[in-house]
Amino acid sequence: MRNRTADETQFMAEGDIASLDGGAAAIAHAEEPSPPSRMREFWRAYAQNRGALIGLCLVALLILLALGADFIAPDPPNEQYRTFTLAPPAWHADGTSRFLLGTDPVGRDILSRLIHGTRLSLLIGTISVAISLTLGAILGLVAGYFRGIVDTAIMRLMDVMLALPSLLLAIAVVAILGPGLVNAMYAIAIVLLPHYVRLARAAVIAEARREYVTSSRIAGAGALRLMFATILPNCAAPLIVQATLGFSNAILDAAALGFLGLGAQPPTPEWGSMLASALEFIQRAPWVVTFPGLAILITVLAFNLTGDGLRDALDPKLRRS
Amino acid sequence: MFGFVLRRVALIVPTFVGVTLLAFALIHLIPGDPVENLSGERGMDPERRARLLHEFGLDRPLAVQYASYVGQVLRGDLGSSLTTHESVAREFATLFPATVELAFFALLFAVVVGLPAGILAAVKRNTAADYTVMGLSLTGYSMPIFWWALLLILFFSVQLGWTPVSGRIAVQYDVPMTTGFMLIDTLRAGDMAAFRSALSHLILPTIALGTIPLAVIARMTRSSMLEVLREDYVRAARAKGLPRWRVIVVHALRNALIPVITVVGLQVGLLLSGAILTETIFSWPGVGNWLIHGVQSRDYPVVQGGILLIAAIVITVNLIVDMLYGVINPRIRHA
Numbered sequence: 217m218r219n220r221t222a223d224e225t226q227f228m229a230e231g232d233i234a235s236l237d238g239g240a241a242a243i244a245h246a247e248e249p250s251p252p253s254r255m256r257e258f259w260r261a262y263a264q265n266r267g268a269l270i271g272l273c274l275v276a277l278l279i280l281l282a283l284g285a286d287f288i289a290p291d292p293p294n295e296q297y298r299t300f301t302l303a304p305p306a307w308h309a310d311g312t313s314r315f316l317l318g319t320d321p322v323g324r325d326i327l328s329r330l331i332h333g334t335r336l337s338l339l340i341g342t343i344s345v346a347i348s349l350t351l352g353a354i355l356g357l358v359a360g361y362f363r364g365i366v367d368t369a370i371m372r373l374m375d376v377m378l379a380l381p382s383l384l385l386a387i388a389v390v391a392i393l394g395p396g397l398v399n400a401m402y403a404i405a406i407v408l409l410p411h412y413v414r415l416a417r418a419a420v421i422a423e424a425r426r427e428y429v430t431s432s433r434i435a436g437a438g439a440l441r442l443m444f445a446t447i448l449p450n451c452a453a454p455l456i457v458q459a460t461l462g463f464s465n466a467i468l469d470a471a472a473l474g475f476l477g478l479g480a481q482p483p484t485p486e487w488g489s490m491l492a493s494a495l496e497f498i499q500r501a502p503w504v505v506t507f508p509g510l511a512i513l514i515t516v517l518a519f520n521l522t523g524d525g526l527r528d529a530l531d532p533k534l535r536r537s
Numbered sequence: 538m539f540g541f542v543l544r545r546v547a548l549i550v551p552t553f554v555g556v557t558l559l560a561f562a563l564i565h566l567i568p569g570d571p572v573e574n575l576s577g578e579r580g581m582d583p584e585r586r587a588r589l590l591h592e593f594g595l596d597r598p599l600a601v602q603y604a605s606y607v608g609q610v611l612r613g614d615l616g617s618s619l620t621t622h623e624s625v626a627r628e629f630a631t632l633f634p635a636t637v638e639l640a641f642f643a644l645l646f647a648v649v650v651g652l653p654a655g656i657l658a659a660v661k662r663n664t665a666a667d668y669t670v671m672g673l674s675l676t677g678y679s680m681p682i683f684w685w686a687l688l689l690i691l692f693f694s695v696q697l698g699w700t701p702v703s704g705r706i707a708v709q710y711d712v713p714m715t716t717g718f719m720l721i722d723t724l725r726a727g728d729m730a731a732f733r734s735a736l737s738h739l740i741l742p743t744i745a746l747g748t749i750p751l752a753v754i755a756r757m758t759r760s761s762m763l764e765v766l767r768e769d770y771v772r773a774a775r776a777k778g779l780p781r782w783r784v785i786v787v788h789a790l791r792n793a794l795i796p797v798i799t800v801v802g803l804q805v806g807l808l809l810s811g812a813i814l815t816e817t818i819f820s821w822p823g824v825g826n827w828l829i830h831g832v833q834s835r836d837y838p839v840v841q842g843g844i845l846l847i848a849a850i851v852i853t854v855n856l857i858v859d860m861l862y863g864v865i866n867p868r869i870r871h872a
Contacts, residue, residue: 381807
């Protein structure tokens, strides 16, 4: 019992409504040109936004870099060329084309470390958003579906988590778990959690009163089926948008934790910890600090652009809070 | 209105309880107990360990420990730092004005620049000005502020030599601290050179910390203005023949500001998050810097007390913002 319903329009543009009611409506409008598919319609709305396109291209490029880091990076990330410590970038008067973006204080190629860092950053983003989204959607669904004391308990807990500034909460979690890349991911997943819970809960409460849910319930669907198979797909849009924007938060917070020495530990080529470990050379060799930061900025910008574009294309009514 | 205030206050009580639970749990979730941390590498004989555990009250049931913890918190006793042996509450109170000073100016900077930028972008929609403002604000929003702070230091302090690199005031000035706010204290002391020094120390941290709130405020102002500019009463005001600036400032802006004020209020959490990084980079003697040192030196009473106090401040400020919002927008009050 999984009828397409008008409520799925959250995913679609207005023009699609005609195709939604399934068989009957489609026959009635058979002579009209068939409306574009959902995917095409979505893509048209998305592609109108130039910023979103740029963001998507950047994200694709970053994924490519992350996947192919071993082949693309000119050097292994931790290989130390002791005769080339703090070599400036290639375009600098004293630079060498051997190391395009220069080398760090122990002679490691910065470009190679940055490329390998892409892999880490995207991994941190993927894992922490995945944990947070899954857990958040479940908690939100449960809270919004059952209401009552379960709802109150979950939402009060989320309020407590939201009362702490995000970085502070992450630091508190790392203080408990101990510093390190993996613990930083857990910390970030916890920090991001309340946003997903709130979104999922709000969407469930809005959807649960709709007729398609009632009809599904009358047809005998159990609570689990109603929550996950009937309601969840219809609240996917805001969650998808939040997940994309969550990527940028995750990457920023991971870099901040790395910078504070609480995230990835040296010699891991994580951008934030690369920046921190080169701090004392900032005056003599500004490039050791400039490029990792630029990498963070570009990556975060790419995900923000993509997220904004997705939000506008999926649902013009959604606004970033 | 009174009922509204009462309801909102009642709503935050469970949140406060939750925060004390979190802070309490922090100490019990960390690997090893405080006694173990005290004993260091060499370990401790079981008899002395048991005595210390009893002394700290750590051998009592958790519920009893929690109740006594809450009792202590309510009396304002947050324990003492393991490194300085000072009272955590007193240390926080001495350092907090520095953070407030920084956060205040950062927010001021964000509003003073962000608001006009957002209005400009909305009024000149789809022009180069709009694209510039929105592009810059998206960049600002995506900025890793620890890096941004370093770039500012690199350019303004190192390259141009305009501003000092770190600290709150040059070392040669010895100003009696009465309020804890450097700008006020230097003025009260009547020392203009010290005041100028304090001001120049404040500039870069203010910009670094204010950038993200600025971007958020500019975006919010723009979208809120765009919405209001579409309203009938704006069209009516224009049709009456009022000058364009008057329509924008008097008719549109006043209504567009309502959501913006909420957003400004909600920046407090963001500011305190950012303050941790900004203070670390500029060696600003505030609570963010203190907390990071606490985490790095595993000074758990500091971490526990700091988290509790900061959360309490954020909750309180959010409550005040919420009520202000009710004052400006009567529709919320009766919802």
